[in-house]
Amino acid sequence: MAAWILISGGSVIDGTGAQPVADCSVLVKDDEIVAVGVDVGDEQVPRGEPVTRIDATGKTVMPGLIDAHCHTSFGEARMQEEQDLYTSHELRTLRSAWNVTKVLRAGVTGISDPGGSYFIGVGIREGIAEGLIQGPRMTTAGRFLSTSNGISDWYPSSVGVPDSSIGKVVNTADEMVTEVRHQVKNGVDLIKIGDSPLGDYEAFSRDEIKAMSDAAHRLSKRITMHARGSNNVDAAVAAGLDWIMHGNALRDDTIERLAESRIPLCPALLLLGNLSEFGEVAGVPARKRSIYSRVLDATAESLNKAREAGVTLIVGTDTGFACTPYGEWHARELELLVRYAGMTALEAIKAATHDCAIVLGEDANVGSLAPGKGADIIIVDGDPLADIRVLYDKRRIETVILRGEVQVFDDEVLAQRRPYNPAQHISPADITYDLVFNGGAGEQPDVRDFTSDGERELLDELEELSATTRSE
Numbered sequence: 001m002a003a004w005i006l007i008s009g010g011s012v013i014d015g016t017g018a019q020p021v022a023d024c025s026v027l028v029k030d031d032e033i034v035a036v037g038v039d040v041g042d043e044q045v046p047r048g049e050p051v052t053r054i055d056a057t058g059k060t061v062m063p064g065l066i067d068a069h070c071h072t073s074f075g076e077a078r079m080q081e082e083q084d085l086y087t088s089h090e091l092r093t094l095r096s097a098w099n100v101t102k103v104l105r106a107g108v109t110g111i112s113d114p115g116g117s118y119f120i121g122v123g124i125r126e127g128i129a130e131g132l133i134q135g136p137r138m139t140t141a142g143r144f145l146s147t148s149n150g151i152s153d154w155y156p157s158s159v160g161v162p163d164s165s166i167g168k169v170v171n172t173a174d175e176m177v178t179e180v181r182h183q184v185k186n187g188v189d190l191i192k193i194g195d196s197p198l199g200d201y202e203a204f205s206r207d208e209i210k211a212m213s214d215a216a217h218r219l220s221k222r223i224t225m226h227a228r229g230s231n232n233v234d235a236a237v238a239a240g241l242d243w244i245m246h247g248n249a250l251r252d253d254t255i256e257r258l259a260e261s262r263i264p265l266c267p268a269l270l271l272l273g274n275l276s277e278f279g280e281v282a283g284v285p286a287r288k289r290s291i292y293s294r295v296l297d298a299t300a301e302s303l304n305k306a307r308e309a310g311v312t313l314i315v316g317t318d319t320g321f322a323c324t325p326y327g328e329w330h331a332r333e334l335e336l337l338v339r340y341a342g343m344t345a346l347e348a349i350k351a352a353t354h355d356c357a358i359v360l361g362e363d364a365n366v367g368s369l370a371p372g373k374g375a376d377i378i379i380v381d382g383d384p385l386a387d388i389r390v391l392y393d394k395r396r397i398e399t400v401i402l403r404g405e406v407q408v409f410d411d412e413v414l415a416q417r418r419p420y421n422p423a424q425h426i427s428p429a430d431i432t433y434d435l436v437f438n439g440g441a442g443e444q445p446d447v448r449d450f451t452s453d454g455e456r457e458l459l460d461e462l463e464e465l466s467a468t469t470r471s472e
Contacts, residue, residue, distance in 0.1 A: 096124050102327025
């Protein structure tokens, strides 16, 4: 017999951008939604078949959230070395499996992993599909494709880029296409290009990006790119990528081409938002926090203009760093889109559900509450249209339904943290004679207070764009 779930009496936000419907019901058969409406009830269930009834009176019923930028194998690293060098391949995989359950508990029923260690993402995806791991629907890339000047070639040339790192260096078009083929052979759903870290230059030529895009599409895979600067986004649009990450500094002509292309943009503001707003409690220096805040403020100019031009914004969080831990802040990205992109709460929910479903592939058929859609549903104690922040309070996510099954979690167990092994610090600061006996007189500033050339250039470009916009 079929398994039925009847959710009744709630305020239903269907994910399409339509206004919520009060005192509405959702009927699920196995893993599919069969009816949504105020007149839906038991009479649509064949007599004798089991029904799980959920009273959602006074609560919000909506599609599960989708996170287009969730790095399952980043291990909540505090330092790049922890992400790339520490913790064995085997233990990274086990800890990643632990962490994806936290993501699902937060009401995130679908994720796309845009790159990470080895092919851990592929293994986690398959473990979820086989029922070995409790986690959301998932698509995944392999290691970032980077040049020697891209986002994942961090270390001196004498060290190189180890196989355990999150990136693979490819410096010619032939090497790039070969790596695309290698990753597709090993089971990825998509390819992730890592352009320059801050968007202040182009680490790939346009021909190289087009070669990777064509290779991925020939093999029926999709492709995305880390692109913070306007030229980076332009190159991604010209190459016909499937969606684009970040887009902090966008000229008007770039926004126009992006809008015409219909390629979605995933701003992924959470990392900057958490570092700037909450970084003080984690010891982030004031100067760094100020830079992140200014970058966000300047990015708002680009995002507002992009949204007004018709660019589709989707939700991703850069989850996986210590400042964006698993299962903690996924829905905060919606709040940041309201604040920095000018969205309404209803538009932000649409961006995190209906519009974001593109990253899960056509076969997933999720992202909205409508007959024929996959039954990924959350029930929220509160009204996210009145206060979008209720979505990132896990205590308010009362029920998570994935593929038509009500999920059961042990919150006490999930409260435990499973980060990667820490870097081997000897001392967090210099212990000098002046520091000990003269109150630190003559001490040099902490190197963490310094701003990199790339950060300065990105900030200059963003503030120049903002000034131009204001003068117009």
